[in-house]
Amino acid sequence: MEGIKDRGMQFGGWFKYNWINNLLFSTAIILLVMLVLQAQALGFNYDSFGDWFAAWSRNLTNVLRNNAGIGIISLGMTFVIISGGIDLAVGSTLVAVGAAIMVLMDTGPKGLLGQMGITGFPAYVLAVIIGMGMGVVLGELTGLLITKGKIPPFIATLGTMQLFRSVTQHFMQGYNPSVPREFLPLASFRIGNLMLMPIIYWLIIAVVMYIVATRTVFGRQVYAIGSNERTARLSGINVIRVKRRVYALMGFLVSIAAIVQVARIGSMDYANAGSGYELDAIAAVIVGGTSFAGGKGSMVGTVLGVMIIAVMNNLLNLWGVPPFLREAFKGAIVIAAVLMQRKEKEL
């Protein structure tokens, strides 16, 4: 008896210790609780366990797929915030890159690649590559403004945010390119009965970014700069180059999100697509435990953060919370997350 009681105490102590000291642990626990609530909200009125599981997994994959774009962007945003910066232009970059890809692939008379006689598979590959290059260039432009231009990241990206979207909207006025049907499987290819591709892209990128963050010189230098830029410079780190790469990487990941989004939806609303993504991504990164002051954070935390917000939205939906009120919950969870992290520091 005593042995069991001891173990119980040990578990309680272990749980409490990790809850307070291990941010990933507490974030994961919160996600777990939400998943349980989500399952409960779906109800258990099914004929068999198989039916229930099918409904449950369909719901969950829908939720994750719809958030894969934000998930990919959040991974880049994690680096940006760890380096001590911020990028408000991700939504506008997404629209700009998305529009470019669509113009390139358009099967109509105005399609750029079509006019050059490139169609079919080569056109898609080329469009994707050019789209990625464009993401890198736009990110690099932001990086230049911040490092060489010495403009605070908030201001620089506030500027590029408006610039990119406005220019895109202007050029896409009255022009609705149609995305070739053959391009769509990039996102909508079904595995079993589920559309998993966007989630797979997201998770592959997450793994790569995790390795970059923990094991490469670039990744560790980002942490060093975010924690103490002066010491980093005095330690021979080329701060300017590393920061530029952070924003270029951000642009690259946004372009992937844009490609996935175009393939998933097959069209784009230039005025609204991607708007609010910057705030959603920042919220996910913060909920995932990355310090807004820089220097601290993890890719795993960000993946969990995105999932928490996504599952929470779904939960609110299942519960029938009025749509206008849902944003309030998002705001509350961001504030709660930061309060919790603050508490951890003081203990």
Add this chain to the structure above:
Amino acid sequence: MKLEMLNIVKSFGANDVLKDVNFSLEGGEVCALLGENGAGKSTLMNILGAVVKADSGKILIDGEEKHFLKPLDSLDSGIGFIHQDLNLINDLAVYENMFITHEIKKKNGLLDISAMCDRCREVFQRMDVDIDPKAMVRDLDASYKQIVEIARALMMEAKIIIMDEPTTSLTEPEIKRVFAMMETLKEQGVGMVFISHKLKEVIHICDRYAVLRDGDMVAEGAVKEITVNDLAKFMVGHEVRTESLQRKRELGEEVLRGENMSFQRCFKDVNFSVRAGEVLGFTGLLGDGRSELFRTVFGCNTDYRKGIFLNGKKVRVKNPKHALNLGIGYLPRDRKENGIIKDLNILENGTVVIWPKLVRRGLIHRSLQQKEFGEKVKGLRIKLEKSEDPITSLSGGNQQKVVLAKWLSANPKILILDNPTQGVDVGAKEDIYDIILDLADQGMAIVVLSSEAQEIIRVCDRALVMYHGEIMGEVSGEVMTEENIMRLATGGQVKQIGEGEHGRN
């Protein structure tokens, strides 16, 4: 007004900063408060200014005991404190700075600008200076900023003004201006405490002196009875010279030479040279320009003038990374700000400069990193539990050793150490001295920057003393004494051996 501080005791943790100190000041006199860094001057004045609270002791003003709880209480009792780093807001006008938190308002609640300007002019007139109250503080030179601060204290009816190293950032004519104003105030019965390291200025402007050493008041008296040399000796004490650790060693080729180096107002026409296996000291008072000089050598300031020569070849150091590649290592001052990266663990802090060299197949090779750092841990006797622990879990001395390990891992040919034993306990201090001498034995050229004369004497083969950005002289061998260093550092001359010992006493 007469100020007395009686039996003041203050300790920070186990560190006794003030041990039963008495201090007094009459109206109309200027009293110099002297002492080396860490002697307790600032703490004593911070107690008077109610910035910190004494553990015990009394403060009497005109015989009446006062209890100050916050800085404003002290100001209300007529004590104005002019901090070393001026407390003015550059982007506001002079009058706004003078009246900050005490603004004069009209009946309708808006600010009464003309009334405030008139009050400012009155005060300036009384001080016999001419400053436009509407000028922006940004546009004033450093001496006028100082004067504005003093004027603010006067406007608050301060009868006693504490000035913490008021002249360090001023040029000659600016210093004269401040002194002239001090004379004027003296005639009006204002008492002043003048904290300074510049002994010549003390002799010039002060009536009395009080010297603190390790928390004791060791000497007091009238300035006209003593000389600069006496003051220097009081500050240093007699018995402090500890055994020198210098070792005989073969010096190699010249590794680093600076020729007529100048940079803005920080230093000018500096010449030095250091050879392989040599430990060269650079010393002086706070703000003498030595840190800026070697930050420049390390590539932090690129628009310096004249040359840096490495192994006899002229180089232009573009940035710290370039300096690193050239074989220069630089342990900066202020470990917390410039030395450690608090969010990285011990291992990463110790290897950050060689990360690119540890890459195998695109990733930082962990066991290689462990091996590199492990050697340094053994060599420098760093005490740690796990190398993955946070850097902040280590003691100051061990943190400093990790920062040292970081630089040694890059195998520099020349190592610059700025204040290497800052915030380090006695044991670790001796360890660091040993490390420095071992490295020199192995043929590394080493430059030690320190304001502790003792430290310089103990580890350096020879030392250059700076004052206001210029090298005042070189000391080595028997001439390298604390007195001589202090004298050069305060703008005086070296006394050769055999020259008449004490002056008047």
